[in-house]
Amino acid sequence: MTTSTPLPSRAAPPEAGPDAAAIVAGLKRETPARTAYTEVRYSGMLDRPLILRGELEYLGAGRLGKRVEQPYREQTTIADGSATIRRGEREPRTFALGQAPELEGFLRGFTALLGGDAQTLQHDFTLTASGSAANWQLQLKPRDARLARRVRAIEVDGANGTPRCFRTHEGDGDLAILLVDTLAATKLTTRPAKSELDLLCRGAPAR
Template sequence: MSKPNSLRWSRRVALLWVGLLLSVSSHAADWAMPELMNLLAQQKSGKASFVEKKYIGFLDKPLESSGELSFEAPGRLEKRTLKPRAEAILLDGDKLTVSMFEKKPLQLRLQDHPAVAAMVESIRGTLSGDQAALEKNYAVEFSGVPAKWQLTLIPVNRAVAKIVRQIQIGGAEANIKTIRFEQTDGDRMEMTVSNIATP
């Protein structure tokens, strides 16, 4: 290939790359929190498996558990732990039911426990694409593109802020992939979510 032809080819390839990058940048610029919330709101139900690790200051290694998550819009969210022992947390509307081992289930009304309500709403609000619910309890920071986005939630409720420093929720498209709770005392919980399936 002659030198002039080589230069023309190089310029053509460079222009193609520039065009591609501008296209990607334009698409990313159009992607904002309202678009994410709209995408999430379209998912009316879903199931997933999870692996959760709790990092506690006085322990040498994290406590690990795993199980299943399920969600049905607008207000039903269940976390069923299968390992290392069976536990279940069911959120249905304003009622939270906690079942552990052979003990009698514990039932709470969220309106009586504002701090608990704010924490569970961080997950339910994200799953249902309810931006208003999130912003009621948190200052919300959004970043990323459709293939990899992240929400950082900073508590504005004083009762929650005494316990939780921040919550980070990451995902791809309409799927939540990671959840991270950081407590004010330095402890944290990290959850990896996978195998999401729509019934």
């Protein structure tokens, strides 16, 4: 009796990772675009995270609006190279972005994301992607040393063409996590753990 020699198995080729530029292109929003948000800020100066809720407004390149509705009321408008902040009934404060080049670089990056402009984004940040096309994460690291001292990295989690979270890792170790779209209405405890939000951002169901 003869025995046949088994054919060597062929391993399936590894699945290609998501294309960062294609993900950014899929994030493009028509203006004006508005979305509710919940922001959780972790700071070494606070004994517990600060939780803000409100609405973001994207009005085109270099133009953003951010309204805080809870736990206080504040409106920030960025347009034409300047930022205006008004809290409650106080007189608004306006300053030129040129006075804070690192803020200007951050703004260019954020609006380039919402504008689906990978070319502009890669001018100011190194851009990498991980995960899959259906469940991805983008990581942006500033090229400019001044911005890098203020912002170490920005991470964006999303699914298909919809972002879920924006994380801003600040130079002093503080962290801001912005939950948007379907996660904006997530009920949180008064002291949400970073690990809990990481699971939400990566698509795990809330517990």
